[in-house]
Every structure is written in structure tokens, then in C-alpha cells.
Amino acid sequence: MRKTALLLGSAFVALAGLAVTGPAGAQERSVVIKGFGAKSGVVRSFGVNSEAAMRAAAELINSQGGVKLGDGATGKIEVEFLDDRCTAEEGISVVRRIASGPTLVAIGPTCSNVAEPLFGVLQKKAGDASDSGLQFPIFTDVAIKGGLAKISEWAFRNVPSEAEMYTSLFSWVKQTKPDLKTIFAGVEENFAHSRATWYAVMKEAAPKAGLEVKGEAKWLLEDTNFAQQVREIKAAAPDILAIAAHPFTTCGVLKEMRRQGVKVKMLIGLTSSSSLETLQGCAREAEGIVIPTSFAPVNQAAEAAAAQAAKFNGSLDLHSAATYENMFILKKLMEEQGVLAKPDTVQADREKIRKGLAALKETGGLLGTSKRTDDREAVKPYLYVHAKDGKWVVLHNPVTN
Amino acid sequence: MDFYYSLAQIIGFHTLLGLSAYIVLQTGQVSLAQAGFFAIGAYVAGMLTVLAGWHLVPAMLVAGLGAALMACLVGFPALRVRGLMLVIATLAFGEAVRLFFFNFDYQIAKGEVKIGPLGGEGFRQIRWFPENGWTSLEVMLFVWTVVALVAGALWWNDRSRFGAVLRAVGEDEVAAQSVGINLTAVKVTAMTIGGFIAGLGGAIYAHYTTHIEHLNFNVLLATFAIAYPILGGLRSVFGTIVAAIFVQGFLVEGLRFLGDWRNLLFGALIVLAMNLRPHGLIDAATARRLARLFSREQWRGEQRRA
Numbered sequence: 113m114r115k116t117a118l119l120l121g122s123a124f125v126a127l128a129g130l131a132v133t134g135p136a137g138a139q140e141r142s143v144v145i146k147g148f149g150a151k152s153g154v155v156r157s158f159g160v161n162s163e164a165a166m167r168a169a170a171e172l173i174n175s176q177g178g179v180k181l182g183d184g185a186t187g188k189i190e191v192e193f194l195d196d197r198c199t200a201e202e203g204i205s206v207v208r209r210i211a212s213g214p215t216l217v218a219i220g221p222t223c224s225n226v227a228e229p230l231f232g233v234l235q236k237k238a239g240d241a242s243d244s245g246l247q248f249p250i251f252t253d254v255a256i257k258g259g260l261a262k263i264s265e266w267a268f269r270n271v272p273s274e275a276e277m278y279t280s281l282f283s284w285v286k287q288t289k290p291d292l293k294t295i296f297a298g299v300e301e302n303f304a305h306s307r308a309t310w311y312a313v314m315k316e317a318a319p320k321a322g323l324e325v326k327g328e329a330k331w332l333l334e335d336t337n338f339a340q341q342v343r344e345i346k347a348a349a350p351d352i353l354a355i356a357a358h359p360f361t362t363c364g365v366l367k368e369m370r371r372q373g374v375k376v377k378m379l380i381g382l383t384s385s386s387s388l389e390t391l392q393g394c395a396r397e398a399e400g401i402v403i404p405t406s407f408a409p410v411n412q413a414a415e416a417a418a419a420q421a422a423k424f425n426g427s428l429d430l431h432s433a434a435t436y437e438n439m440f441i442l443k444k445l446m447e448e449q450g451v452l453a454k455p456d457t458v459q460a461d462r463e464k465i466r467k468g469l470a471a472l473k474e475t476g477g478l479l480g481t482s483k484r485t486d487d488r489e490a491v492k493p494y495l496y497v498h499a500k501d502g503k504w505v506v507l508h509n510p511v512t513n
Numbered sequence: 514m515d516f517y518y519s520l521a522q523i524i525g526f527h528t529l530l531g532l533s534a535y536i537v538l539q540t541g542q543v544s545l546a547q548a549g550f551f552a553i554g555a556y557v558a559g560m561l562t563v564l565a566g567w568h569l570v571p572a573m574l575v576a577g578l579g580a581a582l583m584a585c586l587v588g589f590p591a592l593r594v595r596g597l598m599l600v601i602a603t604l605a606f607g608e609a610v611r612l613f614f615f616n617f618d619y620q621i622a623k624g625e626v627k628i629g630p631l632g633g634e635g636f637r638q639i640r641w642f643p644e645n646g647w648t649s650l651e652v653m654l655f656v657w658t659v660v661a662l663v664a665g666a667l668w669w670n671d672r673s674r675f676g677a678v679l680r681a682v683g684e685d686e687v688a689a690q691s692v693g694i695n696l697t698a699v700k701v702t703a704m705t706i707g708g709f710i711a712g713l714g715g716a717i718y719a720h721y722t723t724h725i726e727h728l729n730f731n732v733l734l735a736t737f738a739i740a741y742p743i744l745g746g747l748r749s750v751f752g753t754i755v756a757a758i759f760v761q762g763f764l765v766e767g768l769r770f771l772g773d774w775r776n777l778l779f780g781a782l783i784v785l786a787m788n789l790r791p792h793g794l795i796d797a798a799t800a801r802r803l804a805r806l807f808s809r810e811q812w813r814g815e816q817r818r819a
Contacts, residue, residue, distance in 0.1 A: 152776050194769065197776075200722045200729065205519060205766060208649075212516040225726060228637055232723030235643070245643035246515075263637070302615070302728060307633050 141453045143179050143187035144215045145170070145442060147435065148206045149222030149254060151195035154333065154360055157389050158222040158254055162435040163193035164426020165417075166219060169439035172420060179443050182450030189443070196221055200229040207233070211248040216451065216461050218250050219438050222431075224257035224304040231263035238265040238466060247459070249466045251442065253434040256383065257308045261488040268469045270434045270441070270482070272492040274313045274383060277404035280510055281380070281496060282314075282321035285352070285402075292377055296350035297328040298341060298365050300357035306333075309382055310356035318354075326350050331361060338368040346374045354380040355401075359389035366397035378402065386497055386504060387429040395502040406492040407433035407478060408506055414478040437477045444476075445469065518649035522721055524761045525656035529714030530734070531741025531753040532663055533707040536670075538742050540703045541683035542595075546587060546603035547738035549610035550580040550708040552730035554715025556614060556630060559639040559725060564621055564629055569641050569720060573659075577712035584708020588701035607735050615727040635726030639719050656717055660754075663710055667750045679703055711738070744786060746793020749800040756794055759786070 147166045151159035170189040173179065179187035194210070196203040203226035210218050221227050235245035245264070252261070252269040261269045285292060295318050300306035310328065318325055326348045329341035342365065345353060353376040355362050362385050369375070379401040381390070386403040407430040409415045417436050418428040426432060442465070449464040451457075472484045483491040495509040530551055537544045554576040561572035591602045620629035630636040642652050670676045681689040682699050690696055719725045741760065745752030764782055768775040790796060795803070 151773065195772065195775070200724065201523060202765070204722060205516075205523060206769075208516040208519040209766075209769075212514070225635070225724075225728065228635065229722040229724035232638055232640055233643070236640070242646050243643050244646045244648055245640070301633060304634060304726070 140186050140188060141181065142190045143446065143453045144190045144213070145439070146210045146215045146218050147191065147193040148196050148203065148210065148218060148220035150198035151193070152197045155198055155222055155358065157387070158431055159193070159195065161421070161426040161429060161432035162220070162222065162253060164424035165421045165428060165432040165435040166191050166193060166439060167424045168420040168426070169436045173439065173443050180447045182452045187453045196226055198223040198226060200226055203230050204233050207248065207250070208246065211246055214455060214458055216453065216458065217442060217465050218248070219253050219435055220250070221252065222254045224255040224260065227252055227255035227260050228257070228263070228304070231260060231267040234264035234266040236264055247462065249462055249469060251438050251469065253438050254431040257305045258312060265470065266466055268488045270438050270475070270490045272383065272406035272430065272494055273489065274309055275317070276491060277383065277494050278314050279317040279320070281402070281404045282317050282323060284496070284508060284510070285378070286321045286323065289378070292351040293324060294326050294350045295323045295352040295354055296326045296345060296348040297354045297356055298345065299328050299330050300333050300361050301330045302332045303358065305384065306356045306358065306382060310354065314354050314356065323352065333358065333361060335361060336364060338365045341365065342368045342372050342374055345369065346372065350376060352376060352378045352380060356382050357385070358382065359385050359387060359393055362390060363394035363397065366394050370397050383430055388427045391499060391502055391504070395499065398499045400498055402496055402498045402507060404494050404496050405430045406494045408495060408497050408504060410479070410495070410506055410509070417478055433478050437475070441475045515649045518653040520762060520766055521653045522656045524757050525653070525660050526714045526717045526721065527737070527741065527761050528660050528754050528757040529663060529710055529717070530738045531745070531757050532667060532750060533711035533714065534738040535742040535747065535750060535753050536667060536679070536703050536710070537707040538739065538747055539679045539683050540700050541686065542592065542700060543600050543739060544603045544704065544707065545600055545732070545735040545739065546584070546606045547707065547711045548730045548732070548735035549607035550584055550711035551715035551718065551734065552610050552614060553580040553583055554712030555719035555725050556636065558716030559636055559719040560619070560629065562641040562720070563639055573713055573716040576716040577709045580712025580715065581705045581709035585701060585705040588704035589697070592697060592700040592704065604732065604735065607732065611727045611730050614730070633727065635724055637724040639723050639725065641720050659713060659717065663713065664750045664754060671750065744783065744794060746795040748793065748797045749795050751803070752793045752795035759794065
């Protein structure tokens with residue numbers, strides 16, 4: 113009896129599954145785009161926001177008629193977001209899983225330490241028969257460490273250029289606040305992005321703007337005690353403190369600075385910290401911190417996108433805004449490239465998407481037009497925001513000023 | 514199929530990591546240094562294929578020997594302590610290795626780009642497999658050939674005189690010493706063999722991920738290394754293989770469709786498995802049943818041939 117009930121139950125579940133996932137009408141097909149990133153651990157919020165942005169964009173695109181496919185049929189975007197736990201092994205496994213199905217393109221990952229190995233698994237030069245790497249297009253939204261897309265011709269990114277942003281920020285600081293002469297850094301040493309942003313970007317850009325680098329205090333992503341590092345900051349007594357760290361340790365350091373009574377004339381933060389988490393974690397201590405970012409709800413399109421993402425329980429920041437933009441870029445590109453989204457054209461469609469992405473010279477975005485570089489990176493418009501009364505407020509917009 | 518081949522590769526190098534701890538655990542020692550030996554294997558093999566242009570097989574052997582040498586050197590002082598002290602000592606060694614690679618820079622110019630380990634930013638472009646046109650199926654077969662060789666050697670060792678000595682030390686050190694067994698020699702030998710196996714696993718891991726960095730070799734990996742043989746059971750090498758399949762194949766990949774619930778279930782299912790099978794997934798009784806099954810099949814085959 114129990115066995116029969118189990119069998120009947122299984123049959124019902126299987127039939128229900130078929131009814132739900134069965135083929136749509138002949139003229140309407142599924143266009144599968146999958147996202148992946150960290151939805152666990154300390155950087156979980158990045159994955160949660162990316163997924164919300166992705167679902168928000170897909171709903172909007174589908175409600176506006178979907179994607180016009182190469183043979184005149186309509187494609188409805190189907191999305192799914194997979195957790196890679198910010199580990200290389202799982203990131204590679206997730207993408208191999210995605211690539212073994214009907215997915216045409218993937219958006220992700222969150223962490224640069226996943227993007228770097230993942231791009232290495234992809235074919236280095238498209239069409240190189242001697243290279244057995246994976247032939248699957250990836251359009252990265254979050255992993256921001258500099259120069260990663262050049263690893264593979266199947267890798268593309270829509271992340272801001274930190275080198276350009278911080279170079280611009282430091283020269284603006286020098287122009288508007290000439291009394292600030294020295295800079296000291298706090299660096300989250302074991303996180304690829306934070307480390308690379310200080311050593312390869314800020315530390316290079318600051319002296320060029322006439323600022324004297326007085327050194328750096330180091331900590332780890334998992335650290336919870338920053339007493340020693342704050343003492344180092346106090347001893348250096350810099351005019352500017354640049355914190356190359358994510359919201360969790362940024363807040364830890366700022367709180368410790370308040371406890372020890374350490375003050376600097378200006379705080380500069382890491383791009384990834386211009387998020388809600390920083391304000392939720394330490395709005396009072398972060399008051400005044402200046403961060404360059406490629407997203408803020410400063411125009412109608414950006415405000416609408418932020419509201420749409422909020423419907424899916426996510427918040428739009430510089431990273432998730434890129435996810436949102438990627439969906440619209442891909443929709444336009446698939447229409448231009450005549451993607452068919454049929455089961456027997458999956459690999460051909462992926463190649464069309466790769467070629468389309470490689471040919472892009474500029475793309476539309478929430479803050480304006482982004483330029484595309486030859487090594488498949490973006491040069492996005494940006495602005496400087498600062499924390500004011502528990503909100504991110506635009507401090508300066510180099511595009512309009 | 515590509516995904517399943519890739520998954521089999523992951524299970525393969527995790528099995529090697531587990532087997533490296535299996536032989537050490539047989540002597541009754543709990544070592545958290547396996548992640549360190551795994552890291553040494555990964556970096557050495559990566560440097561040999563990327564910087565020196567070696568073929569993967571000799572690079573793996575050198576990586577294994579390098580890790581074995583380090584295990585031998587560490588084994589002498591570390592194995593003078595026992596129990597929890599040994600756990601802490603080996604954990605400290607693993608962290609020391611990780612921090613060494615965190616600060617280890619050795620880059621050479623190849624054309625316009627610099628390649629090689631770059632401290633905290635890691636070591637990228639370890640692309641020996643794709644650059645030599647190996648398909649996922651070929652890589653999987655290669656990985657499992659190595660696993661089969663290692664598991665076969667350990668299976669044979671379990672039935673040998675040396676295997677009996679290892680178990681004797683693991684069961685009761687005082688009794689083993691009283692019959693003339695040199696405890697330090699046995700423990701250091703087990704540690705060295707474990708280091709060699711971990712080195713091989715690390716070499717494969719580096720070439721699977723194409724990019725390695727210090728964070729890949731943290732205490733979590735060291736915990737997994739000892740979890741596989743403990744979860745699988747110390748009576749048979751097959752226990753470690755089954756445990757690696759259970760953890761990587763079922764808990765990590767098989768439950769991915771559960772989304773956020775997967776992480777919650779991960780720990781709960783391990784606890785459940787350990788409660789249901791307190792002596793391991795392949796305990797002594799199961800190992801005996803399997804042995805009888807195989808020997809009966811073998812006997813029947815011989816009868817038929819006769």
C-alpha cells in the first residue's frame with residue numbers, strides 16, 4: 113500500500129513537472145540565462161542582490177514582449193541563480209553544470225578568486241582547435257579585480273575600471289582639497305579584490321596626484337579585532353585614510369577608530385563598500401566616507417531599476433546594477449545576432465553571443481553609455497558618493513561637472 | 514556529460530586528499546597538515562608545468578616527492594607529540610605553509626606577460642590540460658587512474674605486514690612498542706606516504722582549477738581531509754572513496770537544486786550519516802561482506818573456467 117502510494121505520488125510529481133516545464137507554444141521559446149555567485153558566507157549579500165537584479169530585469173524584459181529571436185519567434189527569458197559559495201572549485205563546477213544544459217550565457221561570478229580560475233578553464237582563444245577549454249560565454253557583473261577578462265576570449269565583464277575611478281578621484285581630491293597631503297591605507301590582505309585595489313590601483317594613483325603614501329595597515333577578511341591596525345593608523349597620522357576592504361571589515365575598523373578616538377581629515381572607501389551593508393553596519397562611523405561608484409539612483413532609469421530590484425528583495429548597487437544592465441545588453445545583442453534558442457542551436461547561439469559581445473564598442477547603462485575595450489572590459493561612467501545621514505549621497509559627478 | 518566528468522575529477526582529487534589522511538589515521542594520528550602537503554603539491558606541479566614547461570606526469574611525481582620530503586621533515590618533530598597536541602602542531606604547520614604561499618612571489622617574464630606565483634593574488638594560468646587538448650573525459654580517466662593506483666597500493670598495504678604494523682600502532686602504541694616496533698619510524702613513514710599522496714592530489718587540483726591561491730588550502734580543506742576517511746571508515750580504502758563521493762557528489766553537487774537549504778542540510782546530513790554508520794560508511798562488517806562477495810564471484814568464475 114505504502115509502495116503504491118509512493119509510486120502514485122512520484123508519478124503525480126513527474127506529470128506536474130512536465131506540465132510546468134513542457135514546451136511553450138511553437139512561436140515562443142525559452143531563452144535560458146543563468147546567474148551564479150556567492151549566496152553563502154560573508155559576501156552573501158552580493159549574490160542575493162545580483163539574483164534580485166537579474167530576476168527584476170528578466171521580468172521587465174518578458175513583460176515588454178521578451179526577446180525577438182532570429183526566426184521571428186519570441187523568446188521569454190528564463191533565469192536561475194546558483195550559489196558557488198565564493199570558491200573556485202564550486203564556481204567551475206557550477207559553470208560546467210550550466211554549460212551542459214540549454215543555457216546560452218551566464219552572468220557571474222561574485223568573487224574575483226572564482227572568476228580568475230573560471231576564466232582559465234575557458235578556451236583562451238576562441239576557435240583554437242588545439243585548446244580544449246570550455247566554449248561558453250560568461251558576462252561578469254561583480255568580480256572587479258583588474259584585467260581578468262583578458263584571460264579568455266569567452267570572458268567579458270561589465271565592471272567599472274577602478275584604475276580610472278581612483279585616478280580621477282585622487283586628482284579631484286587634490287584639486288578641491290589641496291591641504292590634504294598624505295595618505296595611509298587599511299587593506300584586507302587576503303581578499304583578491306581589496307588587495308589588488310590598494311597595491312595595483314590606489315597606491316599607484318595617489319603619488320601621481322601628489323599625495324604622499326605613508327604605508328598601510330593589514331588585516332584579513334575574517335578578522336574581528338582591529339585594535340593594532342587602528343594604532344598603526346593613529347601613529348601614521350595621515351590626512352587621508354583609504355580603506356581597501358569590504359563592508360564587514362570596513363565597519364569593524366571604523367568602529368575601532370571611533371573607540372580609540374582616531375580621526376582623519378578624509379576617508380576613502382573601496383568601490384564594493386558603496387552598498388547598503390556599510391550603512392546598515394556602521395552608518396554613524398562611516399559618515400563622510402567617499403567612494404567612487406558606477407551606480408547611484410541619480411536619474412529616472414536608475415531609480416526605476418532600483419525600485420524593480422527592490423520588488424525582488426534586492427538592492428541595486430554598483431555590482432547588482434551591472435547584473436541588471438547585462439540582462440538588457442544581452443537581450444539587445446541576442447536580437448541583433450539572430451539567436452534562435454532552439455535545442456539544436458545552443459552552441460551556435462553561444463558563439464553568436466560571444467561574437468556579439470566581442471564586437472561591442474559601447475553599451476547602454478543606467479548612468480549613461482559605457483565604452484568597451486579590446487580586452488573585453490568596460491569603461492563605465494562613474495560618480496563619487498559619500499555617506500551622509502545614513503544614505504549614499506552624490507558628492508561629485510565627473511560626467512556632468 | 515562534461516559536467517559529470519568534471520565532477521568525477523573533483524571527487525578524484527578529494528579522494529586522494531582523503532587517502533593521504535587515511536594512512537596517517539591508521540597509525541592513530543590525527544593530522545591537519547594534509548592541506549599543507551596538498552598546497553605544496555599544487556604549487557610545485559604548477560610551477561614545473563607553467564614555468565619550466567614540464568609534462569604533467571613528471572611534474573606530479575616531483576610534486577608528490579616534494580610534499581613527501583616535507584611530510585618526513587615535519588613528521589619527526591610533530592609525531593613526538595600525541596593526541597590533541599599533534600592536531601594543534603599539524604594545524605600550525607598547515608597554516609605556516611598557507612602563509613608561506615601567501616607571501617611567495619616567483620614570477621618570470623614569458624613574452625609580454627609575467628607568470629608564476631604572486632603572493633596573495635595567487636598563481637594563474639595553470640592550463641596544462643586545455644593547452645594540450647585533453648578533453649574532460651581524458652582528464653577524468655587520468656585522475657581516476659591515479660586514484661586507482663593509489664587506492665590499489667593502499668588496499669594491498671592493508672593486507673601486507675607493514676599494514677598490520679600500522680594498525681598495531683594505531684590500536685595500541687604500548688603493545689606495539691613492547692613487541693619491538695619502532696613507533697617513530699612507523700609514524701613518520703605513514704606521514705611521508707600521506708604527504709606523497711596529498712602532493713599528487715594537489716598537483717591534479719592545481720591543473721583542474723588553473724588558478725591557485727593560499728586561501729584554497731585553509732583549515733576547512735584540512736578538516737575535509739580527515740573527514741573523508743573518518744566518515745567512510747578506517748577499515749577499507751573504499752570507505753574514503755565512498756565518503757568523497759557522498760560529500761562532493763551528493764552533499765555539494767547533488768543537493769545544489771535546494772538552493773539556500775543545501776548549506777543547512779550539509780552539516781545535518783553528515784551528522785546523520787555518522788549516527789547511522791558510527792564506524793564509517795564502509796565499516797568492518799561491510800568490508801568483510803564486500804570481501805566475501807568478491808571472493809565468491811572470483812571462486813565462481815574460477816569454477817566456470819574449470
